[in-house]
Amino acid sequence: MDLTFYKYQGTGNDFVMIDNRTKTFPKENTDIISYLADRHFGVGADGIILIENDDDYDFRMIYFNADGSQTFCGNGGRCAVAFAKQLEIINTKTNFIAVDGSHFAEIENGVISLKMIDVNEIEVKENSVFAYTGTQHHVELVENLDTFPVFEKGKEIRYSYSDPGSNVNFAQQIDANTFRVRTYEKGVENETLACGTGVTAVAIAMHKTQKTTSNLIALPVEGGNLEVSFKEDNGNYTNVFLKGPAAFVFKGNISF
Secondary structure, eight states, X not given: OEEEEEEEEETTEEXXXXXXXXXXXXXXXXXXXXXXXXXXXXXXXXXXXXXXXOSSSSOEEEEXXXXXXXXXXXXXXXXXXXXXXXXXXXXXXXXXXXXXXXXEEEEETXXXXXXXXXXXXXXXXXXXXXXXXXSEEEEEEOSOTTTSOHHHHHHHHHTTSSTTXXXXXXXXXXXXXXEEEEEEETTTTEEESOOHHHHHHHHHHHHHTTSOOOSEEEEEETTEEEEEEEXXXXXXXXXXXXXXXXXXXXXXXXXX
């Protein structure tokens, strides 16, 4: 099979993007998905994203982790919006559908603001917080994030949760409304340079535990800078937006 693909990245979170409006990509074949994501033998990416037609929305986004499992990805969602614009499916605003529901997004000067799902089930534990922001996220506040063993601790915590496990975010508070974040992602099974649903979980967790009173949180990640805003009412977080850059990297063809 000959496949045309596009490579995008959002703060270092990188994706192989496929225009699957003709429904020709074998998306049930997880071996092909894993092959494309492989950084040594394939194209190399944190995830694979398909754009398909939908009767009720501008497009449908289907996201696969590098191991072939499906979930939602915030940075992937922002890149999907940029890709849809490149394909001339949308202009500067869109409503699209993904595995966790519908999303609104807006593009301005290469920066994409993506509306995330409402978050109202937040489990505050003794030393961590768990929240679902489109996928499962464990959040833990630490010191000295530069030297923290993100891979080792992340892998350990990821498998401490029942199937399908959890992504694991380690955050360090920088100031009253800034939290630096490093994330171990399930499905990738490694630290990634950024995680959109992860920083969303961190922002909400830090507000929930009163580490900040701001509803606009700056979140530096290894691959750049993201921003999360929200409204909060009696522990319910609505109008949640993930904001940051998404960039086209290159277009290519591969045969398999």
